[in-house]
Amino acid sequence: MPIKSRIRTVPHYPKQGIQFRDITTLLKDPVGLRATIHEILNRYKDEKIDKVAGIESRGFIIGAPVAYGLGLGFVPIRKKGKLPAETVGRNYELEYGTDRIEIHTDAIGKGDRVLLVDDLIATGGTAEAATKLIHDMGGTIVECCFVIDLPDIGGRARLEKLGHKVFALCEFEGD
Secondary structure, eight states, X not given: OXXXXXXXXXXXXXXXXXXXXXTHHHHHOHHHHXXXXXXXXXXXXXXXXXXXXXXXXXXXXXXXHHHHHHTOEEEEEEETTOOSSOEEEEEXXXXXXXXXXXXXXXXXXXXXEEEXXXXXXXXXXXXXXXXXXXXXXXXXXEEEEEEEEOGGGOHHHHHHHTTOOEEEEEEXXXX
């Protein structure tokens, strides 16, 4: 079942020249959603993983069922100010300015092996900040897992340069 064929491309969103890869068409398709989760579960079923961490917000949609399927806990990595208890955070660069992601201070323990999940890797800024947060807490990244990789934008290479393994179910090159 080709997952890529169930992802919609929206031209010129959010601005002129951008080809937005929209996973909502994949998520609403019961066969596509099931195949996505199934492929990820098959990849990691024999790995030693302690927790699955997902980046807000689409990383929650993929990461939570993966954690459930692997019999693990799920850790949300959220935008600044969204988590209710004590947090630790990391700033990261955006095209115009900076943003911040945060995680609860008790979410990752020293030595925890963590699978990081999100829907898409583009520039890699958010994923890099998430890997550094997990590392700061004493965790180890098993792999960074995405539904979509946009290799021309360089996020995968950015994470690999930092020593992280990266996996994506599909790629969209060019345009």
